[in-house]
Amino acid sequence: MLKKRLLFIAGILILATISLCNNNYPSRQISLSNTYQLKNTSNTYQLQKLADETSDTILPAAGSWKSDFPSVNDSNVLGIAGQFNYFAKNIDSISNNLNGNVATQNLKTSGGSQTGNSGISYLQKNIESSDNAAAFKSDTLILGSSLVYKDKIINDSRPSLNGYKLNQKPNKLRQDTQGSEYLNxxxxxxxxxxxxxxxxxxxxxxxxxxxxxxxxxxxxxxxxxxxxxxxxxxxxxxxxxxxxxxxxxxxxxxxxxxxxxxxxxxxxxxxxxxxxxxxxxxxxxxxxxxxxxxxxxxxxxxxxxxxxxxxxxxxxxxxxxxxxxxxxxxxxxxxxxxxxxxxxxYGDVPVPSETSITPTSKIISVPDVDFGSHKLGSETSLVGDWTGNFQVSGKKNTQIKINVALTQQLTSQNGSVANGIHWQLVKNDYSSGSLITTSQDFTNISARINYWIWKDDGTGNLLSDWKYNNEKKQYGSYNMQISNLDTVTEADDYTATLNWTLVDGP
Structure with missing residues (x-):
């Protein structure tokens, strides 16, 4: 008897609740048939969204670019990047059309601008629109796995991408599967x-x-x-x-x-x-x-x-x-x-290599660099003076490229190595009319010297030319700089070995 009374009271409460909702909002109708349904669980009732036209659309797998472009020689300069008119990590094309095709991780666009109008385009990570819409007209658009495409929007016949309405939709859509990328x-x-x-x-x-x-x-x-x-x-x-x-x-x-x-x-x-x-x-x-x-x-x-x-x-x-x-x-x-x-x-070209050039220039002599004698702790950085000659030969009015590499770090007479020392090649350049200073760290990788042969006999002495350039404040010259001297803890005489290499001829 108690059980029947409880059911009767529960029924009255449900009817009262529905009646109260209808009385408070007389102009609104609750339609459960199209969007929501009452689902009976073990103890309660809940509203559950139906699987309908707002569901994510499952697209064909993107695969790999190698299937779409099997003839691409990825050892050339552009490789697969050359199959896209615009290849970038980020593209901003708000209010302007990008014709051709596109490959990017992130895209900024608008509903009035068109991204791609031919071939295959690839959007990997994110899209951002200035007016809640976008347009794609490529033959095929490939999406990254994190992007959400819906074939229809509620109360709108247009599809959407990450919530943005698509004013134009490509002919074909494909998508990366989880854990895979069309290209890296x-x-x-x-x-x-x-x-x-x-x-x-x-x-x-x-x-x-x-x-x-x-x-x-x-x-x-x-x-x-x-x-x-x-x-x-x-x-x-x-x-x-x-x-x-x-x-x-x-x-x-x-x-x-x-x-x-x-x-x-x-x-x-x-x-x-x-x-x-x-x-x-x-x-x-x-x-x-x-x-x-x-x-x-x-x-x-x-x-x-x-x-x-x-x-x-x-x-x-x-x-x-x-x-x-x-x-x-x-x-x-x-x-x-x-x-x-x-x-x-653009039709691709091969990547040049140093072995493909036959050197026609040569280094005749190389200099020493003298940083002088200094008390430890007195300075943390020093610029060295060139000593000796630095002569090269080549063709007049052409540039010789010379690599300088550190082959032995500063080492004391008793064998202690100053591993904390940093080496830089510093260039002072007056070519623009004012001094521009740049530096290359060659503690671990080589640095580059560029030198013009200007004499009629095809020879040059870099040290004398650099001294002249410094005095006249024109063209360029190079210095050596070492820093982190405070990392040296043992007092002694230190020497280092540099290797000068001709990269190529004129």
Whole structure:
């Protein structure tokens, strides 16, 4: 009898609750048939969301890029990155279309701008929209495993990606499975950074004739596997003018390293890329003085070009201003400030190697570095004076590259090694009209000296030339600096051994 009364009371409470809800909100109807249902558990009732059109959509597995691009030679400079017009860890293209195709980890976009309009595009980690919408028009869009795609939105026929409505949807969608990646950005960028360094270290520096109208004469540059690799200075670029190239045959190609030494912001200006009959060019950005990848900003705004070019700046931020760019861009971050029209791709080139160049220069003599006699603890850093001669020979008006490496750390006469000492090669450069000082740490890896042969007899003495440059405050010179002297605890005479190596000839 008690049990029946309890059930009767429970029934009254449920009816009263429903009645109370309807009385408080007379204009609202509770529909359980479309969105929610009452689910009876062992002790209570609960509202449970139905599996309906808002569920995540299961997409076909992405697989690997090697299946989509089986003919790509990943030992070339661009490799798989060259199959995407825009290859970056981060892309910002708010309010501007990115035509061609895209591979990025993170994308900033808007519903009014289109990301990709052909081929395969890859978005790995995150999307951010300025107006709660996005648009993709690639033939195939591949998503990273963490991204959430829904085929429909409640009260809207459009699909969504990470909660953003898709104004345009690609023809095909695929997605990484958990624990797999279509391509690994970290390993690809490490490869691209090494390739950028190899290009810079195996290029011949040429003059351009100064600002604005730049002219490259590559007639005397050695051809390596059908390609001429040259280096020009970022400081040669002005705010306008043209770039022309001579000395490259019809069956040859050219790769230009833009030396960004001492530069944190680079702009092409409104350059007219004539390219010497519109030759396709790969532009490599590298800090030669630091022997490291360029990490600064690049503004690309040439006024015209019919060529298909490529940009290799794997650690830089690249801002595209010119709408007529055609080809491929590799950068850590790409900022798009124009509606691009590119769908063409640059044809890849081989990575040069030091063994592919036959040295035509030689080191005649190398100097000593004297840091003098100092009492321990009196100083923590010292700059050494060059002693002796430093003579080289080569072809006039070309650059000789010399590596200096530490082969034996400072060692006392009784065998105590000063392992805490740091070594740096310091360059003082007046080429820009004011002093710019840069340094290369070569405690564990080699540093690079760049020297121009300027005498008619093809010889030079670096020490005497550097002394002259310092006195006249022009061009460049090098010093040696050691630091962390406070780590030396034993008083004695210390000596170290340096190794000078000719990297390549002119």
């Amino acid at each position: 950005f970290d390993s690809e960028f490490a490869r691209l950074e090494n390739n950028s360094k190899a290009i810079a270290n195996n290029s011949t520096t040429v003059s351009t004739g100064g600002n604005n109208n730049l002219k490259i004469d590559a007639s005397n540059v050695k051809v390596q596997q059908g390609v001429k690799y040259v280096t020009i200075k970022a400081t040669d670029f002005g705010s306008w003018g043209s770039l022309t190239i001579d000395g490259v045959a019809n069956n040859e190609r050219i790769v230009i390293t833009i030396d960004t030494s001492g530069v944190t912001n680079f702009s092409t200006g409104w350059l007219n890329l004539n390219n010497g009959e519109n030759k396709n060019i790969l532009f490599n950005f590298y800090d030669v003085a630091q022997n490291s990848n360029y990490t600064g900003n690049i503004e690309w705004k040439p006024s015209s070009s019919n060529a298909i070019n490529a940009i290799l700046a794997p650690k830089a931020t690249f801002t595209l201003v010119s709408s007529n760019f055609q080809g491929n861009i590799v950068a850590s971050k790409i900022i798009n400030r124009t509606n691009t029209n590119t769908v063409a791709s």
